[in-house]
Amino acid sequence: MIAPRTASSYRRYRKPVVESSLDMKETVYSAPPLELSFRTMLSLDYLLRVDVRDIEPREFRGKKLKRDEQGRFCTTALKLNNNMIDSWSGFDEVVNKLISNPDDLNWVDLSFNALSSIDDVILKYPNIKILHLHGNEIEDLSDVDKLAKMPKLKSVSLHGNPIEQEKRYRTYMLTTLPQIRTLDLCTITKADRETAATMGAMFNVRVKQRKNRKWKSNAQSY
Known part of the structure; x- marks a missing residue:
């Protein structure tokens, strides 16, 4: 069974960034997020090898997730932050295996992993409003172009990636994604x-x- 990490073990890993207030407003909590952070997962394949009923996510603010008849979680938010995931391989399969209604997914947190790119697989979920990818290893600023195909996207975080060092990083983000309201957990002003x-x-x-x-x-x- 995949059990949550103990509180003492959290100290060995980076602390997750608290969601901005706008993030919380953008996400309608019909249910808590599926909390699979701090699991030291090297890849998403790990979640594909285990039975969905053996996965025990951490409670989010004291709330426990409900499951459907197949054991999948009734939620619209997936948190995989603070692991060591270095590839998007298996993302689509994981979402369909774990989330009761994958098409309703609107919040994905993959911050503090080891991803080197933004994969086209994220485009399979056009209802995503919040996407956290900060603290990864994304190097190509043009990867952001893919997110322009997600009209419902309102909040994106990519700080802490190599692309943040580009001189035109913030300008590129705001001109490529004019629909977003927050960038790197900060509200975008006029x-x-x-x-x-x-x-x-x-x-x-x-x-x-x-x-x-x-x-x-x-x-x-x-």
Whole structure:
């Protein structure tokens, strides 16, 4: 049986970031989230090898999850944070195995793992409003483009990833995902959006200028 880790063992791992107040407002709690954090899981395959009835999630704020007739959990939120998961492989299978109504999934927390990318599999769940991926190893800023295909997404966290070191990280996030209300657990202000729009326009002008100079250089070489 997969049992929760003891309180003493938590000290060896990073503390989870508390959800922002806006996150809590965006998520309608018909049930507590499926709490599978702090399990030292190296991959999602681990959850596929065990019987769903043997999985005992931690209680969330003193509330215990109900199950359907197949033993799946009646919830719309999945928390897999603070593990050591390094691949999205098996994510779709895990969601369908553990969640009673997978299509209703609206909150996914995979923060503090070892993921190096944002996989297209997340697009199978268009009702996701909150996606926590902070504290991973995501390196390619263009991976964020995939999230633009999720119109209901309202809150995203990617701080603590290598992509945060990109100079245009915040501008890119806000221009690529104009629908979000919080970024990296902070509320997005009107001033944030105006600044991002200005910086984004300046960046596009510089890109166009570089292309023009390259075209002229190539033309002169003939």
